[in-house]
Amino acid sequence: MTKKIGFIDYFLDEWHAEKYPEWIESASGGAMKVTCAYGKIDSPTGRSNAQWCADKGIQLRSSIEEVIEESDYLIVLSPDHPEFHEELSQLPLRSGKPTYVDKTFAPDRQTAIALFETAREHGTPLYSSSALRFAAEYMETERIGIETICSVGPGRYENYSIHQIEPIVSLMGSDVKRVMYIGTANSPALLIEFGNGRKATVNHFGWECPFTLTLNYESGQAKIVKPESNYFGSFISQMLQFFESGEPIVEPAETVAIITIIEYGLKAAETPYQWVELPS
CATH class of the missing domain: 3.40.50.720 (NAD(P)-binding Rossmann-like Domain)
Structure with missing residues (x-):
């Protein structure tokens, strides 16, 4: 049926x-x-x-x-x-x-x-979740030992930062400490600090800029990851699995961390180049 x-x-x-x-x-x-x-x-x-x-x-x-x-x-x-x-x-x-x-x-x-x-x-x-979380390239990326991530992508911060921040949190975890706004009016950008001093940057450019992550590991190894797979197809498959199993695909702590970063990133834009502490 x-x-x-x-x-x-x-x-x-x-x-x-x-x-x-x-x-x-x-x-x-x-x-x-x-x-x-x-x-x-x-x-x-x-x-x-x-x-x-x-x-x-x-x-x-x-x-x-x-x-x-x-x-x-x-x-x-x-x-x-x-x-x-x-x-x-x-x-x-x-x-x-x-x-x-x-x-x-x-x-x-x-x-x-x-x-x-x-x-x-x-x-x-x-x-x-953002569908970008489920890009095969992101899901297959080694999470252990990530020290820094530089993320770039298109769109406005208000409704498109989710597509950069979601993959970052999925890779680095929900232990987020503080954020700092480092962008301009035309190119919003955010510096995010995680536990143990790990950092990530979110950078918004024009619509011609595809989503891309550059990762650096504690070993010094670097990796560039571009979501070129059918991530919407993977996203829909994950959704259907959730409906059948009743088991959430994403931990609530990660979703709350993502929303907290977005919210406090907007607050940080009011005082650029100053750290804004996040609630624990």
């Missing part, structure tokens, strides 16, 4: 909602399918929720409760509006049904902790 997945979004006419249904159905061989969806508002610039659903062959529902009732698994989207994740996730995280919350998980550390706490209290399996 096909397992039903419900979408819960700020508005449905956005890139992730557009792509995920086909990818999910294909990756699962039809065993899982997005069947219903809810959008808080209609897209300000695109199709209405009703039109989007009609075009995708997905049933539009008028409430989050209806989506939860009709679904086996839940995906909270709103990828570019994480400030709505807390509101959109309240009922899903009380449902007990495996729930994936899209990137960026939360707008701040406090919200991230609260979401995980709600899920824990109600026995709801929960996780969130």
Whole structure:
């Protein structure tokens, strides 16, 4: 029997909602399918929720409760509006049904902790991640002995830093101590210090700049890693495994560390070249 997945979004006419249904159905061989969806508002610039659903062959529902009732698994989207994740996730995280919350998980550390706490209290399996975490090149990279990482990539810090910080934390761990803003208005950049003095830099350039990591190990060996594999395909496969097993793919501590870095990186931008300590 096909397992039903419900979408819960700020508005449905956005890139992730557009792509995920086909990818999910294909990756699962039809065993899982997005069947219903809810959008808080209609897209300000695109199709209405009703039109989007009609075009995708997905049933539009008028409430989050209806989506939860009709679904086996839940995906909270709103990828570019994480400030709505807390509101959109309240009922899903009380449902007990495996729930994936899209990137960026939360707008701040406090919200991230609260979401995980709600899920824990109600026995709801929960996780969130950037798809970049699951690039084969990153997953196959040796983690032991990494001393420094220099990361570059495109996009604005506010909604694209997740794609650099997520892989960094997956490689270096969640023991983050402090951050320092070292960028400019056009090229935001962040220095991150981990335990034992290990450091990483996040650098944002134009859209012509592909995601790349340069790693240096304690041994002095260097390695350049470019995510050229089908990381979205791997990401979807990991999501489906999570739905089936109910076992989160990413440790909550890592997700909280990632959100903390993003939040305090924005604060650090107000006082460039000064360390900002992170809460433990």
